[in-house]
């Protein structure tokens with residue numbers, strides 16, 4: 723029997739993070755994300771949500787403790803392996819980070835091109851997903867020339883096009899109206915149903931009350947469940 727399927731997708735043991743000589747932003751975090759789970763990550767502005775996510779998407783290593791992602795201790799993993807692992811993670815950045823000189827289509831197609839998928843299959847998949855997030859009309863617009871809410875949807879499409887094992891979304895509904903937000907939440911729920919582990923960072927009590935997913939809160943550097 724392959725026991726790896728029972729291993730948590732992310733495992734943090736006594737994890738801490740400090741920027742330079744500043745006091746730590748995150749401290750003594752002991753938590754594991756079970757494969758297939760879905761969580762909200764909350765906490766006030768500056769509590770460390772984006773910092774925690776940045777460790778989970780392997781952009782920075784903990785300065786204390788042990789972080790395992792897909793069973794790999796990230797502190798002992800070389801750069802090439804980390805960038806390979808990163809392809810299994812979809813990220814919606816708080817500030818979108820689209821490649822501004824590329825069209826919406828090309829931004830969303832990027833993860834599939836990196837995987838070497840055939841252009842015909844790419845077109846099929848990207849067109850379908852862009853229709854779903856209501857960006858068909860902007861498909862060939864340069865991403866520097868679309869609105870904030872449109873950028874958010876393009877960033878979400880790019881993050882999910884690859885059906886990642888782990889999806890990390892940082893305030894993914896902060897810039898869209900409530901109809902679109904509901905649609906995006908439905909997309910996350912559907913991916914989760916298909917097996918993707920999902921973490922959604924949000925300030926929005928309204929969002930958390932509407933979707934009754936377990937909530938994790940960052941406070942004073944620590945992480946715990948809230949009722």
Ligand SMILES: Nc1ncnc2c1ncn2[C@@H]1O[C@H](COP(=O)(O)OP(=O)(O)OP(=O)(O)O)[C@@H](O)[C@H]1O
Pocket residue numbers: 741747765766767768769770771772773774816925
């Ligand atoms: N690159 C960095 N260098 C130094 N300090 C940083 C850096 N990034 C974040 N911080 C600090 O870490 C703390 C947590 O920031 P972070 O962005 O993780 O919070 P957040 O919970 O995502 O906030 P928000 O809800 O406003 O997005 C803040 O005090 C911030 O100033």
Ligand SMILES: [Mg+2]
Pocket residue numbers: 771772773816892
């Ligand atoms: Mg943040």
